[in-house]
Amino acid sequence: MQIQTEDILNAIGELETNAILVVDHQGIIRRMNKGVTAVLGYTETDLIGRKVEVILQKDFQKNHEEKFQDYVSHRKMEVVTRSNLIGIQKTFPSAEPLHHNDDIPFALVDKNGCNLPITLTINEIWSDSDDLLGFLAIISDNTKQFNLHQKLKNQASYDPLTGLMTWQQFEKTVNETKKNALADKKGYQAAMLFLDVDYFRTITYGSQMAGDRALKRIANWLLNQIRQKGTRPKDIVTARFLGDQFILYLSDTSVDGALALARRLKESFITLNLRTEESPFFTSISQGVTPITRDTRLHNAASLAAHACSLAKKKGRNKIETVLDEGPGYLGLERIIREALQQRRLILFAQQIVPISPYARTIDNNRAHYEVLSRILDPKGNLLSPELFIPAAEVLGLAVDVDRYVIEHTMTTLQKHPGHVACLSLCSINLSGLSVSREGTYAFIEKTIRASGIDPGKFCFEFTETAEIKDNDVALDLVRRLKKLGCKTAFDDFGIGYSNYQSFSRLPMDIIKIDGSYVKKILKDPYLKTDMQGMIHSAKVRNIEVVAEFAENKAITEQLKQLGVDYAQGYYYSQPKPLSDVIKGTT
Template identity: 35%
Template sequence: MRIRSYLALLVCACFLGAYVLEQVLAYRFNNVQTLAEEHSKSLLWEKDLQRIESTASQFLVSSDLVIGSGNTYLIFGAKNMGQYLVDELEVMQSDVRFPELTTKIYESRSSVKNIIGTLDIVSDLPPSNLQLSLSKLLNQYDPVSLTLSRNIQFLTQKTTELIKLEAVKLENEKQRMVEVSWMTRIGFFMLIVGLWWWANNRICKPLNGLVYSSHRALSGHDFEASKKAPTEILELSNDFKHLTETLFHQASHDPLTELQNRRAFERNLHEIMGDRRLSYFLCFIDLDYFKTINDTCGHAAGDEILVKVARILKANVRSNDVVARLGGDEFSILIKDCPFDNALQIANNIKENIRGLTYHWEGETFHLSASIGVAPKVHGSTTTELLNSADVACGLAKNAGRNTVHLYDVSNETGVNKRQDIISVHQINNALKNDLFVLYRQDIISLQHTQPDQHFEILLRMKGPDDIIISPASFFPIAERYRLTSKIDRWVINAVFKHYADNKKQLDSIQMISINLSGHSMNDVELEQFIITKVDTGLIPATKICFEITETVAITNVKRARLFMDNIKALGCSFALDDFGSGHSSYTYIKELPTEKIKIDGSFVASMMENPLDYTAVKSICDIAKAAKQDVIAEYVEDKKTMEALKKLGVDYGQGYYFCQPYALV
């Protein structure tokens, strides 16, 4: 049944309950009102009876005087009072309030008529015979008058008693009306409570169950669909179940290969590692020569190959094994409860099947192979350590000539040394993926004149375990070794532009933002286009951006470096030659590169006050830079004495702990 049907029943029940309440109250009120009206009529009837009683007393007195004493002059008045009594009693008899009094009223009326007849006889008696006749009539009159008197007295007393009973009945009915009124109101309230409970049980409870299941689904549990609820809630629950299952599948699977992704794989790995009774092997698979095919034939070809590799992996494992794509051309397999020889056989079968893959493009045939590292279960190891072990074994397989399966051996010293690099590579890739880098800044201060505008260099730090901040000196050499620096430069540039897109007002007081570029970035055409696209957005004025390149990197390929710099400078950006003086041909290449600033290598500045040769080198660099019309920036300014010496030498800007330490960009 649909919710609108439940609501219709709810409304109808409320209306019906209200109608019953109104009818009961109206009935009781009308009953009380009727009794009150009847009681009022009875009181009026009693007053009429009291008036009749008074008239009857006067009538009997007059009749007694006429018949008993012979006062015939009172006959006319007595007859008039008697006729009045007859008429009044006749009216009361026709509209009697209490049926049990009808007989007495009738007898009283007859008695009055008899007395009036006797008075008529007296009026016709001759005076001579009056006394004798009255004596005879008196014997007839006395019983009738006594009966009339008693009847009138009975009517009065009985009427009073009946009216008192009516009054008690009226009061009882009023009290009953109050009681019924409260009872019906309580009943209506209980009806409303019952309807609320019914609606809550039928509608709200299933909805709360739906909300509870949704919250559990957000926490990673399975969504439990409602089974007994209105049609709309059942449909919504089933849709939610389908949606959560779809979203969970999308969140835990790679969209291209339909294999589990890294997050789901690590979760499964963590679960199985918690069971000490199970044995397992972890295979790390890295495709050889995939980048060549991907760059040459395009991403569509690369995607096609990845799908084929995924099919090979799924075809060569058992149903209880877990296959995942960790990212790029890296795959992983968790082989559960399997003997050592069988696990190696699975890895070798996969290697041979991947080796059989070829791709044809524009008349060329590309071959593929895979390097596979296998790490066995090690008691007490963590998920990260097991992944690293398999990664180390994979790296050793590549070093052994590729297309090889290598079993991780913890006692191998070469493997242990390599493991430290792999851990760092894993951390760097994780930082790139999950935004675990942090931007810092260090101010660059003008030495020759007061300059209110800000000039600073963007510095990079990485978050480690427990949010420990890691210096670039600890991770950048590894990044350079594994050619991750271009990715890091891309992250830094994107983060800087995003920060100032969110904080546009900060740009007003900024003169220059210096951003470091690594050596590999100079040869990365995609990064060059990325920078051009970012600057073209106008989020940060190009004139406020200065890219710093190291001298030693620039001179390794001057032609490419110059082309890169010319393309970026065309947008309005500037360049600074960083670590100047550390190379062998610094003075030669200063003319070849279109820079506007020279940063003196900090090793000269740090010891210039103690070492005359370093002081002379700083002075020489300053003179050459001035001759080339370039600004000079000195790094590693640690004290006031060094700052004043640099100022005398004509150095334009200073940077170092004397001015300020690096602090987070906010």
Template identity: 30%
Template sequence: MASHSLLNRLFHNEIGRPTFHIFIKYIALTMLIIYPIASIQAFFFYDDTSPTFFLAPTLASLIIGSLLANAALLKYQLQHKSEQFRAIADLAQEFTYLRSTDGLYEYISPSCIDLTGYDQQTFYDTPNLMNQLIHPDDITIWKRHMHSVNNNGTPESFDLRLLSKDGSTVWFNHTCMPVSDKENQQIGVRSTNLDITKRKKIEEKLSYQSSHDDLTGLFNRREFKRLIQEMLTSNVHDKTEHALCYIDLDQFKVVNDTCGHAAGDEMLRQLSVVLKKVIRASDTLARLGGDEFGILMTNCAIEDAYQIASLLQTEIQNYYFQFEEHRFRVTGSIGLVPIVGRGSTLTGLLKDADAACYMAKDSGRNRIHVYHIDDEDLTQRHSEMQWVKRIQQALIEDRFCLYAQSIESLNNSDKMHYELLIRMQDEHGRIVPPGAFLPAAERYNLIVQVDRWVIDNAFRLLEENPRILDEVDFISINLSGHSLTDVGVLDFIISKLKQYSVDGNRFCFEITETAAISHLLLAENFIIELKKFGCRFALDDFGSGLSSFGYLKNLPVDYLKIDGVFVKDMMEDKIDYAMVKAINQIGHIMGMQTIAEFVEHDKTKHMLKEMGVDYAQGYAIHKPQPFHEILKLTLNNVSDS
């Protein structure tokens, strides 16, 4: 009864193990077939039916039943595995298929319609459908990879595009692996295809943003440099001529200052469209930053590049920008550099193009300057550019120092007067004269930082040594034209006067005549604001840009410094003598005191005194020396007295 109960449970799958169910089932069926045959044989051929006689059919039924059971079990397992695979594949988001070596689909997952727009039956009916859907630009990649997996048995995974049923382009990742039998013979291909369109769009957007200018949509500086480098690499063994063009807009700052940056941005967008219309389809236009543009002209001789640059110059000049009630017109300074054969480097080309562009601007703006390797002006420009890094590093490392030169009163005043001068200490501690680095600082807009350094350190030193102010009438500090027009510098000076609690009346700021004339209203406002704190002003190099004395009425300066070019030769040159005398007289009439520069001889000093000039400055009076030495000497003299 126990065994009958077990069979009943197995047959009815109560145990839940199909292996035992199948095995017992086939043993029982075999015994039902074999035992009747054995019984008939016993009836005809034997006199008795002993138990041993029935052992043989029992063993036979067990063996045959076992074989049949194993065969049935294998079939069940294969069917079960197939159903499992289909169930998993049907639920997966990836479009999966199995394909035999003869090209027919053995299985297509339902998600095929999500990726391609076509259902399973369409794929079964059209074995070549996948090949037909691949994007034309990617068909070569598709065939190459499919050939590899079909013929070499090599797994492949790659990204490509297909055209779905509705005509849209779909990016997908295709992963395919060979399917082999137990003899390791390939019998087909298994493939999964994942929709990666969203990911690709994000990647494309990020790639675009990293290579394009947000404002104009043009290539940015980084991408422009990459394209030049790519061209140089491919041009190593090629003698084809190319050209690099730099454009710097002239007076663009006026637009920003007048109407704000929104107006300036709109102008740049419009000008980008203007420039695009002029260049060739093969040229690459980029915005390099601010109001600078770059153009890479491939397969273009320098003569042709010059013609294109001339067209660009004309179009910029003829362009008018309207913003509200304001109308602006700008021009462009253009630098051109030929690129011929090997030997050119990215760094060298960019440096040469920038230098050529600067020369165009420095020559009067709205010009085109073509770079030549033997160009003396560009050689000087390169020399100045080398100073930029050195100036920046000196500012960071605080390697500037103050010198001072005495200004002697010719009216027997006991008070001392000094002009502060700047020097740089190089990397080895040697003193660098101002003529070596100040021109570069002026050209590359570093002079404002230098001026700020001088102001801060001068105020600090005088606060730390207050007794010297009792012995000094005034100390002169030079201000560049850039600082004169920078509102931030005016605020900086006022803040430092308050921070160090120094008497503004002890300081005289020197501004050049040229800078004052060029920015008359700004200069006037600058002077008026600082005079509220007692500061004095001197007009430096007066006479060098002399065209009229009329503007002096609008500049409330305290001193006129007569340009040394007239002073140094006044003993031999009657015209120079007359100029010095005229400037001195006009200055006095307007209530200003006069200071003569470049006094290199005692005779010149005596002549100036007789003429009525108030102060003299030059090597005949005092050679510049470190300011800290003057402070120390002055304080010692005060202590001794």
């Protein structure tokens, strides 16, 4: 028994997963299957004998009817070729118009009057005598796929945790805002504000959920602040930048206006108590502000504001800094840093660390002891200080590359001077928070030291404060493995964050380096002196050596000796010099 045409049509008529419509050359619906009811909700009574425009959006109906009749008449006369819509599956809603010069988007409407996301395939129906009889339309419900697409699109545009814009959406919105402002020809000014939460890792340590809750509260607080009376929320575009960093674009705002907002945010943030039972610490915010002109590129403005913020953090946190001079910006520095790494223009310097206690003098025994530093030789032959390019490297994700360059080239340089290595007490090398949090850091260090043939006990690796460490578990594992290898570990910038008071138990270091912000003021501020006494006592009872940075004069050095500091590092003893010169002086 053969399958008859009528049998096929009956099977199609029973199909419910796809809506199938047959429309004649006049645009009248002549046949439909059960899928039309399942997908669109219409019955045969609703549609048969009616114009196909009945299932279209009202604003689109007249336009579609005119275009339909025009196409059919020209097609019959063979004036036009087959439309590119025929035989092709199309998804709606779409960014592309159904017809050229359409202002109204195409959409199907179900019986309830709701626009329905669909996939649509249309084919022409021709007779054996080459007459255009009509069209066959196959319609599939695309709601699930459309909703998933919208969800993914929204995730790309808005941070799922805080609900704030992502950088991509921020960039798009700001560029549109700037374009509209420039079109008004009334003069253009704007400002960028970069905000970084200080000591945020004191909240997240041991509890990612606590960190997530805090970020949500910070985002809500930030939005509430810019919505307060006296601000223009429509002119402030806010985004989550990275981690606990936020960025704001202030349209039609001067630097003074941005600074006024920054000061208000600083005062208000103090009242936002983020402490938890797990992490009973208060936080603060560091902020950076930079102006934006009509010629300023957005990436450069963001880089400058981030650089200003990093300066605020280095000056003690809970501060506001402004960068007015564009200079190279972080994007310009990215090229300089990459080229320096590739062309070996990252120069190694070293600064002496001097024993000032009897214990330390016994340990060093007149041998060399220094910290390796880095400088970049730019294309013009100028030396760039780490205060300029290290923050850029951290923001641009190049800090790990810089760290590995310094480690590798330090080992290579020392390997060439065995006489110097023989009289070397300790060589300290800095590790950025990104390196400390990177799984492969220990494997790289071990491999490089082994290849050099130098005793691992000759090296100390300095960690930045825990506020910069992204993964405390990885950091703890790195400390333990380095100590097992024979290296020493030091805690740099000690004392500038609440996190450091618990760092003795969190990260079992051999050395702490008290931050220079304490040391420089030790003769003038009795409270800072008391704090230092507490740090030193806590370190001594744990057999941890103490180094004081920024030992700038004799009076400070004498005070450090009285407090029981083991080592001093600063301009009173030596300025940083090329590592090659230091090696020559001790060989």
